[in-house]
Amino acid sequence: MEWFTLTIDGREVCVPKGTTVLEACRMNDIPIPTLCHDPELTSAGACRLCIVQIEGMRNLPPSCVTQVTQGMVVQTQNPKVREARKTILELLVANHPLDCMTCQKMGDCSLAQYAYDYGVTGERYQGEARDLPIDSANPFIIKDPNKCIACGKCIRACDEIQGRSVLDFSFRGFDVQVGPAFNLPYNESDCVFCGSCVSVCPVGALTEKKMQGKGRRWEMEKVTTTCPYCGTGCSLDLNVKNGKVVGITSTDGDVNGSALCVKGRFGYGFIHHPDRLKTPLIRKDGKLVEASWTEAINLVAEKLSAVKENFGSDAIGVLSSARCTNEENYLMNKLTRAVFGTNNIDHCARL
């Protein structure tokens, strides 16, 4: 592999040929603001926020689409670069609703973060406020087109990660919007609600409907675990607040990267559903009634022991579970064979 040496902010760094200036910076912990960039997606060079100054170049090139060359000299934070970025942010904020205090994205919004970093208040340019209808007709995703910054990440995620190409730009210039064809609501399109678009949106334009008002990012503990649905084994992050799972977000899984399907991302409501069984039940006079663990376990042990005693071990059958963990299935196999004394154990692998 060929390696190039370049200088970034006076620091000499070495990166492989083909690396972009943005990647070179990030590999070396040099922060560069981006809105339209995502390592899983092709680079669009759309938001221009990642611009840097490179010796010998006339303008300020976007680092996400500029490849390093041998001996390149890059400046990422000089006044010219910072002023240009500030202007870009001021233009973005000019028509962006500043209702941050009630925005679901607060604390997780890249635009707000960069506005803070660059001292952008929204006062310099006063754009025409947009008053487009919010799409919340489906149970999964809320689209607020007024907050869209047209970075195009959702479009690329839908196309490149999910291969569905449901989203695209419509209209032009100031009127540009992102959405399904003919700007239809999500639920009238071919969208399958995988939520990849939500997971990459840098602002509050696309948010999870069920997470509205359920907590701020800094209040959430993220626990990485494995999806309980099909056999693919996607990794996901349970978002936990006050002991409750209030949402699921993407992580970087060995199998799935950031991609999830509608069940994995939005199918968590059963966890705290009121129908959950909370106490053992025993049938008395034909009805299932609440019982203590001691009573229930003793009854199970007594009945199973009696069957084993009177009819032999093979009069007991066990269905283990493809939904339970390895550890639990292992113990069920041990319980069946070592304690009940039978090989009558199976599960729904055949169904």
Next chain:
Amino acid sequence: MTNTIQEVAGADFILAIGTNTTEAHPIIGLQVKKAVRNGATLAVVDPRKTEMADLAHHYLRIKSGSDIALLNAMANVIIAEEIWNKEFVATRTEEFEALKEMVAKYTPEHVESITGIPADTIKTVARGYALAPNATILYTMGITQHICGTHNVMAIANLSMLCGQIGKEFSGVNPLRGQNNVQGACDMGALPNVFTGYQPVTVEENRTKFATEWGVQDLPAKPGLTLGELFDAAGTGQLKCMYVMGENPILSDPDALHVIHALEKLDFLVVQDIFLTETAEIADVVLPAVSFAEKNGTFSNTERRVQRVRKAVEPEGDAKDDWEIIGLVATAMGYPMHYQSAEEIMEEIARVTPSYAGISYARLEQGSLQWPCPTAEHPGTQYLHSGKFSRGLGKFHPVEYVSPDEMPNDEYPLVLSTGRRLYHYHTGTMTQRTGALEVAYPQEYLEINCLDAENSGVCDGEIVKVTSRRGSVEVAVRVSDRVTPGLVFTSFHYPEVAINQLTNPARDPISKIPEFKVCAVKITKVMVSLNTKKVS
């Protein structure tokens, strides 16, 4: 899977047979799409015109249950045209002559009449598979849920060995498993004939090893009953009690009325679950367990990848971890079983399971591991059968086509096939209670071709009674060209449409898998429309 999920994207040719990948395994579907985008050829074999069929270069609309005829015809073409992998067959396999002899009569022209697939298409797909640098086969229950399911899989294996499309990166035989830990449940010995890691109970050495680890005198040597056989035994009174953990056979098993009858006949039924399922409702004792979010442990996915499940929240109410409940039952029956954590159980699994011997929670914190992983230093196994098959040489098992157990006739003129929907999962216990999925997909329907709809006098959205020899359900119809004339399809996700009251319990004699994909039904229009939930 012999390969990993991400290897699918690297294949040059994908034969997807009996798999509705984009709905049942959406994230694996992404890899298929990626492969197609990279220039791979996709051939899809399915009686239903699924989204996969829409993506395919070759869509083979096969008559339900005629897969062996097709696979044998592909082998026939590949042998006749001398495009089989002679080196692979010579060095890695045995009994090739037997295969050659068997498939000789399966000419594409003859098979066209069995499968409904044009002979030229069979030839094109056979050539594409054989000549691709890397070709992979994906399949799911469309292959296995037939009375000849095992033979279907053998026919797939024959094809892969014939072309040397196995035992290397991007090429292999890849069953996509339907449930989060169905692979793990099999790996962990939740099967009637094997301990963990597929160590047979019939081998004395294995019984001795486990008896020693578990501190018991001896262990039963006779293989137990499979799921369907358990219900048969309950029905005849031979089985007296059942302990069901996290399953809902009343909705998931074929001929469900028979299952209900069998369960009611038991002296004692214990159900351990997170909801009061249809099965739990008829139990004598119900034990409340915890969901995946409340427990620590591991799941093994379809590509043999062992991954951590991490506890995020405390159990609801007095619910307990399944492993803890099992320990309480064992202890109460005079076998003290006290584990402190799921990790401690994994240590025991690793001790007795060669393929999991190198797996530990400490290693899993660094990343997932694919078995076989025999030692603590072993990196895990990306793809299987490299250089050598488990038995040494790969043996061709020539298999004959047989027609499904229950074919349509004048009284029951339609074939009913069942499967899954994107928005739901298995018997719907979880997905009907999310506040989102069931809102998006509130009601089940029966897919029916317009010709059959017309013959039955029903329009889109109207209610029909679907009847088989075993039971009937009422369901709304959706007129669709996704199904051919003579075929109807629905899912088993809805208690209101308990379709498994109709399905045929006839089983594959080897795997004991029921033939969910084919049963004969008739439909009649129901005049009064059902009081259905509003579609949003």
